[in-house]
Each structure stands twice: as C-alpha cells, then as structure tokens.
Amino acid sequence: MISLLLNSNMSGSNYSELVKTFEQYLAENTFSGQPENLYNPMNYMMGLGGKRVRPVLTLLGCEIFGGSVDKALPSALCVEIFHNFSLVHDDIMDKAPLRRGQQTVHQKWNEAAAILSGDLMLVKAYEALLKSEMSLWPRLLETFNNTAIEVCQGQQWDMDFESMEYIVMSDYIEMIGLKTAALLGASLSMGAICGGATDDEAYKIRRFGELTGLSFQIMDDYLDAFGSSFEIGKQQGGDILANKKTFLLIKALEVGDERSKKELIDLHVDSQMDPKYKVEAVISIFTELEIPAMALEQAAKYNDLAMKEIMGLGLEDKQLAPLVGFMNFLKGRNH
Amino acid sequence: MISLLLNSNMSGSNYSELVKTFEQYLAENTFSGQPENLYNPMNYMMGLGGKRVRPVLTLLGCEIFGGSVDKALPSALCVEIFHNFSLVHDDIMDKAPLRRGQQTVHQKWNEAAAILSGDLMLVKAYEALLKSEMSLWPRLLETFNNTAIEVCQGQQWDMDFESMEYIVMSDYIEMIGLKTAALLGASLSMGAICGGATDDEAYKIRRFGELTGLSFQIMDDYLDAFGSSFEIGKQQGGDILANKKTFLLIKALEVGDERSKKELIDLHVDSQMDPKYKVEAVISIFTELEIPAMALEQAAKYNDLAMKEIMGLGLEDKQLAPLVGFMNFLKGRNH
Numbered sequence: 001m002i003s004l005l006l007n008s009n010m011s012g013s014n015y016s017e018l019v020k021t022f023e024q025y026l027a028e029n030t031f032s033g034q035p036e037n038l039y040n041p042m043n044y045m046m047g048l049g050g051k052r053v054r055p056v057l058t059l060l061g062c063e064i065f066g067g068s069v070d071k072a073l074p075s076a077l078c079v080e081i082f083h084n085f086s087l088v089h090d091d092i093m094d095k096a097p098l099r100r101g102q103q104t105v106h107q108k109w110n111e112a113a114a115i116l117s118g119d120l121m122l123v124k125a126y127e128a129l130l131k132s133e134m135s136l137w138p139r140l141l142e143t144f145n146n147t148a149i150e151v152c153q154g155q156q157w158d159m160d161f162e163s164m165e166y167i168v169m170s171d172y173i174e175m176i177g178l179k180t181a182a183l184l185g186a187s188l189s190m191g192a193i194c195g196g197a198t199d200d201e202a203y204k205i206r207r208f209g210e211l212t213g214l215s216f217q218i219m220d221d222y223l224d225a226f227g228s229s230f231e232i233g234k235q236q237g238g239d240i241l242a243n244k245k246t247f248l249l250i251k252a253l254e255v256g257d258e259r260s261k262k263e264l265i266d267l268h269v270d271s272q273m274d275p276k277y278k279v280e281a282v283i284s285i286f287t288e289l290e291i292p293a294m295a296l297e298q299a300a301k302y303n304d305l306a307m308k309e310i311m312g313l314g315l316e317d318k319q320l321a322p323l324v325g326f327m328n329f330l331k332g333r334n335h
Numbered sequence: 336m337i338s339l340l341l342n343s344n345m346s347g348s349n350y351s352e353l354v355k356t357f358e359q360y361l362a363e364n365t366f367s368g369q370p371e372n373l374y375n376p377m378n379y380m381m382g383l384g385g386k387r388v389r390p391v392l393t394l395l396g397c398e399i400f401g402g403s404v405d406k407a408l409p410s411a412l413c414v415e416i417f418h419n420f421s422l423v424h425d426d427i428m429d430k431a432p433l434r435r436g437q438q439t440v441h442q443k444w445n446e447a448a449a450i451l452s453g454d455l456m457l458v459k460a461y462e463a464l465l466k467s468e469m470s471l472w473p474r475l476l477e478t479f480n481n482t483a484i485e486v487c488q489g490q491q492w493d494m495d496f497e498s499m500e501y502i503v504m505s506d507y508i509e510m511i512g513l514k515t516a517a518l519l520g521a522s523l524s525m526g527a528i529c530g531g532a533t534d535d536e537a538y539k540i541r542r543f544g545e546l547t548g549l550s551f552q553i554m555d556d557y558l559d560a561f562g563s564s565f566e567i568g569k570q571q572g573g574d575i576l577a578n579k580k581t582f583l584l585i586k587a588l589e590v591g592d593e594r595s596k597k598e599l600i601d602l603h604v605d606s607q608m609d610p611k612y613k614v615e616a617v618i619s620i621f622t623e624l625e626i627p628a629m630a631l632e633q634a635a636k637y638n639d640l641a642m643k644e645i646m647g648l649g650l651e652d653k654q655l656a657p658l659v660g661f662m663n664f665l666k667g668r669n670h
Contacts, residue, residue, distance in 0.1 A: 033484070038491040089454060093447040112428040112494050115450060119424060120487040122457055127480050137472065145462050149368070152455040156373040159447050 015056060015322075018069065022055045025073045026080070031124065041105045041117035042124070045084045048100045054187040055080040057326070061191025061205060064319045072194035074131035075140060079187045081128055082144075085121035086151055088114055093159065122148075132194065139193045139202070147186035154179025161245050165265075172250050173214065181213025204309050205323075211306035212327055215299040221246035222295040225283050237279030243268055247298070248291050249282075255294075260285050303327055350391060350657075353404065357390045360408045361415070366459065376440045376452035377459070380419045383435045389522040390415040392661070396526025396540060399654045407529035409466035410475060414522045416463055417479075420456035421486055423449055428494065457483075467529065474528045474537070482521035489514025496580050500600075507585050508549065516548025539644045540658075546641035547662055550634040556581035557630040560618050572614030578603055582633070583626050584617075590629075595620050638662055 031042045055076035062072035090096075091104040092114050098104060106114035125144075132140055157175040161167050189197075189206035197205065224239040225248055239246050249268070253261055267273070267282050286292065310323060366377045390411035397407035425431075426439040427449050433439060441449035460479075467475055492510040496502050524532075524541035532540065559574040560583055574581050584603070588596055602608070602617050621627065645658060 033488065035488065035491045035495050037495055038488060089450050092450060113491070115424050115427060116487055116491050116494075119454075119457065120484065122454065123480060123483040123487065126461060126476075127484075130476055130480070134473065138469065141461075141465055145458060145465070148458040149455065149462075152451055152458065153368065153370065153373060156370045156448070156451050159451075160370050160372055 018056045018059045019052050021069055022052055022059060022073070022076055022080070025077060029077060029128070031120075037109060037113050038117055038120060041088070041109050041113055042121055044108070045088055045099075045105055045117070045121070046081070048102055050084075050100060052080060054083050054183060057184065057187040057209065058191035058194075060322050060326070061188040061197075062195035063191075064205070064315065064323070065192050065195030065197040065201065067191075067195025071133065072191045074128050075190040075194055076187075077131075078125045078129040078144060079183065079190065081121050081125040082148065082151075083183060085118050085125060086155070088118040088121065090155060092118075093155070136193060139199075140190055143186050143190055143193065143202075143206075147182050150178045150182040154182065166253060167245050167250050169247075169250050169254055172245070172247065176217040177210060177214060180217045181210040184213035184216070185209035201313055204313050207309040208306045208323065211302045211309065215302035215306065215327075218247045218295055218299040218302070221248055222292065222299070225279075225286060226292050237275075237283070240279050240282045241275055243271070247295055248286050251294055252286055252289050252291050255291075256285070256289050260289060353391045353394045354387050356404055357387055357394060357408070357411055357415075360412060364412060364463070366455075372444060372448050373452055373455060376423070376444050376448055377456055379443070380423055380434075380440055380452070380456070381416070383437055385419075385435060387415065389418050389518060392519065392522040392544065393526035393529075395657050395661075396523040396532075397530035398526075399540070399650065399658070400527050400530030400532040400536065402526075402530025406468065407526045409463050410525040410529055411522075412466075413460045413464040413479060414518065414525065416456050417460040417483065417486075418518060420453050420460060421490070423453040423456065425490060427453075428490070471528060474534075475525055478521055478525055478528065478537075478541075482517050485513040485517040489517065501588065502580050502585050504582075504585050504589055507580070507582065511552040512545060512549060515552045516545040519548035519551070520544035536648055539648050542644040543641045543658065546637045546644065550637035550641070550662075553582045553630055553634040553637070556583055557627060557634070560614075560621060561627050572610075572618070575614050575617045576610055578606070582630055583621050586629055587621055587624050587626050590626075591620070591624050595624060 026046065030046070031039050033039050058072050058076040058079055059069045062069055062075075087099060088105050091099055092106045092111055096104050097107050102108075104114070105117060109117075129140055129144055130137070154175055154177070157171070158179055161172075161175065185206040186209070188209035189202040192202045192205045221239065224246065225237060227236070239248075249264065252264055256264065264282065264285055267278060267285075270278065306327060307324075310320065361381065365381070366374050368374050393407050393411040393414055394404045397404055397410075422434060423440050426434055427441045427446055431439050432442050437443075439449070440452060444452075464475055464479055465472070489510055489512070492506070493514055496507075496510065520541040521544070523544040524537040527537045527540045556574065559581070560572060562571070574583075584599065587599055591599065599617065599620055602613060602620075605613065641662060642659075645655065
C-alpha cells in the first residue's frame with residue numbers, strides 16, 4: 001500500500017526517505033546467531049519486505065513532535081519485528097501457504113521452526129525497543145506491552161469468530177480494533193513518545209492511528225470484493241472464497257431480509273461451488289443490499305473521528321500534513 | 336523434584352516457605368481478560384503446578400544477597416511464566432499429549448489457542464518483570480532477554496538433533512546448556528540482582544545455576560534409564576522409547592565398539608519392537624559400556640565446577656547452605 005503513498009505529492013515528511021532510513025537501520029540490525037533453522041526463518045520473514053507501514057508511522061510520529069527520527073528507530077524496528085512475528089504465527093494458524101507471494105515460514109521450513117522463530121522474534125522486538133533512550137523505557141514498554149496483549153486478543157477473537165454463526169458488528173469492530181488498529185495506533189504513539197509528545201498528545205495520535213486503522217480494515221474488506229485486482233494486488237473475492245467474516249458479510253446479515261440472509265449463509269458454507277460463480281453470487285447480494293455504500297460510509301466515519309482526534313492537538317499545518325496524507329492515501333485506494 | 340527438597344532438613348532458607356510465598360503472589364496475579372480461549376489456557380497451564388523450582392531459585396538468589404524476597408517476586412513470576420510459555424510451545428512441537436499428568440494445552444483446546452496463549456504468556460513474562468523496581472530494569476531485562484534467546488536456540492538445536500544421526504557430546508552439552516541450564520542460572524542471578532548483588536556476584540551465581548543445571552540434565556538422562564519409577568515419577572526408559580538423543584546414547588555411540596554402536600542404532604530406529612524388550616536391550620548395552628558410571632562422573636564434575644564458582648564469592652556458610660542444599664538435592668536423587 002505504501003507504494004502509492006510514496007508516489008503521492010504531499011507536503012511534510014518524505015515517505016520514501018523514511019522507508020529508506022528504516023531499511024538501512026534494519027539492514028544494520030539483521031538477526032545473527034545459531035542454529036540456522038532458527039535465524040534463517042527470521043531474516044527470511046523480515047526480508048520479504050512488505051510496505052513497512054508501521055515503522056514509517058513510528059518515524060513520522062517522532063518527527064511530528066519535533067524529534068530526530070534516529071531517536072525512534074529502535075521503536076520502529078520493534079513494531080516491525082513484532083508485526084512480522086504475528087504474521088509468522090498467524091500463517092501457521094491460518095494454514096496459509098503464501099505470504100507476500102512467497103512461501104510462508106512453516107511451509108518453507110516446518111511448523112516447529114515457525115513457532116520457535118516467531119517466539120524469538122517477539123523477544124527480539126523487546127530487545128530492539130531497549131535500544132531506545134532509557135528515560136523513554138517506561139512509556140514505550142507500557143505502550144508496547146499493552147498493544148502486544150491486544151494483538152493476541154484480536155487474533156483469538158478472529159479465530160473464535162470462525163466457528164460462530166453470527167457475529168455482531170460491534171464485536172467485529174472490536175476484533176479489528178485489537179488485531180489490526182491497535183498496532184497502527186501504537187506505532188504512531190511510540191514514535192510520538194520518542195519525539196517528545198506528552199501523554200495526552202501520545203494518546204490522541206494513538207487514537208488517530210487506531211481510528212484510521214479501523215477505516216483501513218473496512219476498506220480492505222470492501223476492496224477485496226469491490227476493488228480491482230490491480231488496486232488490491234491479489235485476486236478479487238479472496239475473502240469470500242476463504243469464507244471469512246468481513247464487514248461486508250456481517251453487515252449484509254444484519255440488514256438483509258430472510259431470503260438474502262439464507263442465500264448468503266448457504267453460499268458461505270458451500271465449499272464445492274465454482275469459485276467464480278460463488279464470488280459473483282455473493283457480490284450480487286452485497287450490491288443489492290447496498291453494502292458497498294455502507295462500507296464506504298463507515299470507513300469515512302472512522303476517518304472523520306480520526307481527524308477530530310488530531311485537530312484537538314493544535315498542531316501546525318506542516319505537522320498535520322503527513323498524517324492527513326496518510327489518511328487520504330488510505331481513503332484513496334478505492335477511487 | 337522439589338518435593339524431596341521440601342523434606343530435606345537443610346539450614347538456611349526454608350524452601351516450603353518460599354514456595355508458599357511465590358504461590359500466594361501467583362494467586363494474586365492470575366491472568367484475567369477476554370477471550371476465554373486465550374486466557375483459560377494460560378491459567379490452566381500455570382495452575383498445573385510443577386515444582387516452582389525456578390521462582391524459588393529467584394527468591395533464594397535474592398535472600399542470599401540480603402534482599403527481602405518481596406523485591407524478587409516480579410522476577411520470580413517472570414521466570415515461571417516464561418518457563419510455562421516454553422512448555423506450551425514445546426509440547427506442540429513434540430506433539431505431547433500430556434504434561435504433568437494432565438492434557439497439554441494444544442490437546443485440551445487446539446493448536447492455534449496453544450500457539451497464541453503461549454505468545455501472550457511471553458508478553459506477560461515481560462509485564463511481570465516490569466513490576467520490579469525501575470532501577471533494576473536494565474540488568475534484569477538484559478539477563479532475561481539473553482536467556483530467552485538462549486532457550487529458543489536450545490530448543491531449535493534439540494529439534495535439529497532429532498534428524499541428525501550422530502551428535503558430538505560437546506554439542507549436546509551446549510544444547511542442554513541453552514535449553515535447560517540457562518534459565519536455571521538466570522533465575523538465580525535475577526534474584527541476586529534484586530537482592531543487591533554486584534555484576535560479578537550475579538555472574539558467578541548464574542554460572543553456579545547453569546553448571547548445576549547441566550548436572551541436573553545429565554542426572555535426568557541417567558535416571559530415566561537407571562532410576563526407579565518411584566524416583567523419577569514416570570515410566571522407566573521413556574527417553575529410550577521416544578528415541579531421544581540423551582547423554583547416555585551419545586556417550587555410548589562415542590565410546591562403544593562397532594558392534595555395540597550398530598546394535599544401538601538398530602534399536603534406536605526400531606519403532607515396532609516390544610517396548611519392554613527395547614528398554615532392556617538398550618540398558619544392557621549402556622551397562623556393558625559402563626555408561627552409568629560415566630554419566631554420574633560427568634554430573635559430579637559439573638557440580639564440582641559449580642561449587643568452585645560460588646566459593647569465589649566469599650559468602651558465609653549461612654548464605655551458602657541453601658545453594659549447597661540445592662546441589663545436594665540434585666545429586667541425591669539417584670541414591
């Protein structure tokens with residue numbers, strides 16, 4: 001996603017510079033040690049790339065409050081290692097064969113190596129964080145600990161949801177808040193803390209990140225069904241084929257009449273159906289129920305709430321620009 | 336193992352008191368949160384009991400250097416949570432159905448819940464540690480991080496060894512040093528740090544713990560084949576039936592002639608054989624090669640080295656007594 005971000009002509013911080021700064025720090029801090037079956041998976045995973053959204057947010061959060069990005073590099077590395085740890089373990093749980101177009105760790109090595117290299121990445125996330133200035137430790141560690149707890153909770157809720165027939169929308173929002181939005185918020189606020197933000201400022205920018213994260217996840221759900229393959233970088237309807245409980249499905253089951261509900265549930269549990277037909281049939285019901293507009297509206301609502309959070313900070317336009325740019329980028333993916 | 340310890344009439348600290356103090360702190364710090372499928376496995380695992388060797392060592396380490404045990408309770412909880420985290424994940428990797436006579440977490444819930452509750456326990460180990468006095472954070476966190484890394488390395492070596500035909504003894508010692516001894520050493524030294532030990536004192540007591548841990552693991556290997564079921568609390572020959580590469584097997588392949596090596600390897604790979612016959616046949620070769628005496632000698636050697644480490648500390652007899660008691664307890668299991 002940040003590839004689009006990199007091309008946007010925003011005022012304020014230069015995203016490609018921040019990515020470059022982070023990548024250089026990452027290269028200076030590759031994992032080294034024995035045995036190879038432990039360390040190779042870790043470096044493989046970190047090397048798969050991804051868009052480095054979280055560490056860039058950390059560096060951005062620091063800059064906004066006037067800090068030199070160097071101060072936030074340990075936190076940036078921490079959140080990126082943590083994110084990759086969670087992906088390694090999630091991929092085991094989801095039995096996913098691919099990640100970023102490459103073999104997942106448990107597929108390329110084995111499940112034991114994936115569990116263990118994930119564990120060590122979690123330890124290494126703490127180790128990275130402890131390279132921060134010691135005076136920042138209490139606030140950074142508290143934020144990071146609480147966020148790590150939330151991400152684990154979110155992932156377990158997500159798994160619990162798999163075996164539940166109906167999910168209430170508020171529960172879904174809480175789940176994505178924990179699983180996805182919490183780390184985006186924490187990435188910003190840890191950077192802000194490094195940059196000299198007060199507790200109140202760090203709280204507000206974290207809320208901005210979380211609310212933007214909610215918007216992002218709903219857009220992600222929307223684009224899976226209604227974006228072009230070009231926009232989403234993967235096959236259209238992947239969530240539908242994986243029978244995932246997305247914003248779209250939950251909303252459709254909430255607002256639909258009995259007939260469309262029954263059709264959706266029948267389609268949802270049918271794993272024998274022709275994939276193309278299944279995706280088309282589900283999308284057609286979503287469209288009929290006007291779910292796409294509701295998703296866009298909900299995403300916009302979270303963006304508005306996010307804006308309100310940072311407007312209260314009294315930042316200058318120059319400081320606000322990169323944050324607003326980030327939000328616009330997220331909004332802009334579907335247009 | 337500590338049940339014997341509790342009954343020993345040693346001078347110095349009262350082990351049962353320390354266990355009680357720890358259990359009370361543990362009870363005040365049970366995990367609470369949602370979802371249940373995340374938190375119940377964590378409390379289930381901590382509640383399976385075990386002998387609380389590591390947290391007791393932490394409290395002991397603190398007392399030896401004159402600290403009130405209260406100061407070391409966060410560290411004690413940290414090492415016990417960490418130990419249990421490692422057991423939850425190891426049990427998945429080993430596909431173990433039972434732990435302490437009860438169902439393992441992945442068996443009672445499922446593998447995903449076991450991965451995730453283990454992950455959260457690792458986070459909670461850090462959280463527990465951060466309840467220590469802040470002035471102690473740098474030394475405690477450094478010790479704990481390094482130890483967590485070592486334990487992961489040790490577990491991966493152990494798994495790597497499974498698919499290797501020959502293991503060199505020095506590699507085996509390094510593996511058990513990382514997987515088992517490191518945390519025993521760290522438990523003592525983190526307590527010592529809380530009690531006011533200098534870096535040198537904390538280092539020496541950690542080395543004492545590590546060397547005693549090596550001795551302990553070799554005795555564990557020995558007792559599995561040559562202890563009575565009463566002494567070891569489980570079926571005799573369990574390691575032999577699980578085709579584990581123990582000190583005994585590695586030593587036997589090191590010193591045996593071609594005939595006994597071949598016999599051992601044939602027995603080792605045979606999974607169809609009558610269990611009773613297999614255990615007897617392997618034990619008979621071990622005995623013929625005088626492996627039991629070599630194991631006892633090696634264990635005694637590590638105990639002597641452990642004693643040398645703490646003799647250099649200039650502790651009073653009163654302070655030394657509980658440590659020597661601990662060592663004697665470990666030595667004493669086989670007699």
